[in-house]
Structure formats: C-alpha cells, structure tokens
Amino acid sequence: MSDVTLDRRGSTPAVPIVSPRELLPYALFAGVLMMLLIFFVGAEEGATSIIGGHSVHEFVHDARHLLGFPCH
Ligand SMILES: [Zn+2]
Numbered sequence: 001m002s003d004v005t006l007d008r009r010g011s012t013p014a015v016p017i018v019s020p021r022e023l024l025p026y027a028l029f030a031g032v033l034m035m036l037l038i039f040f041v042g043a044e045e046g047a048t049s050i051i052g053g054h055s056v057h058e059f060v061h062d063a064r065h066l067l068g069f070p071c072h
Pocket of ligand 1: 061065071072
C-alpha cells in the first residue's frame with residue numbers, strides 16, 4: 001500500500017503544505033553546500049587555497065572554465 005494521500009475524489013495525490021519555517025533548515029543547508037561548491041570551483045587555488053597542491057584545482061578545472069572563473 002502506498003503512503004501517498006489522495007484528495008477527496010481519490011484520483012490525484014494531495015500536495016503537502018510545507019511552511020517556510022519548516023523549510024528553513026533545509027534551505028540553509030543547501031545554501032552552505034552551494035557556497036562550498038562555488039568556493040572549491042572558483043577560489044580554491046593560490047592564496048585562497050585550503051587544500052595544498054593542485055589536485056582540487058585540477059578536479060574542478062573544467063567547471064571553473066564552464067562558469068567563467070579566471071584560471072590561467
Ligand atoms: Zn584553466
């Protein structure tokens with residue numbers, strides 16, 4: 001048996017109502033992950049490098065060029 005709740009007619013699944021307060025922790029977590037991703041793609045080299053060496057830079061090199069960050 002499915003966990004999907006059906007509306008009164010029983011033909012279409014009901015859309016769950018999610019308040020912004022319930023959504024806030026997930027939005028913050030997604031925002032932090034996106035900022036980390038943008039940092040590693042756009043700024044993880046040279047003086048702003050957290051991880052030594054060129055491994056992270058080379059791993060995200062194509063994404064860096066795709067998004068237009070300055071590289072070389
Ligand atoms: Zn490059």
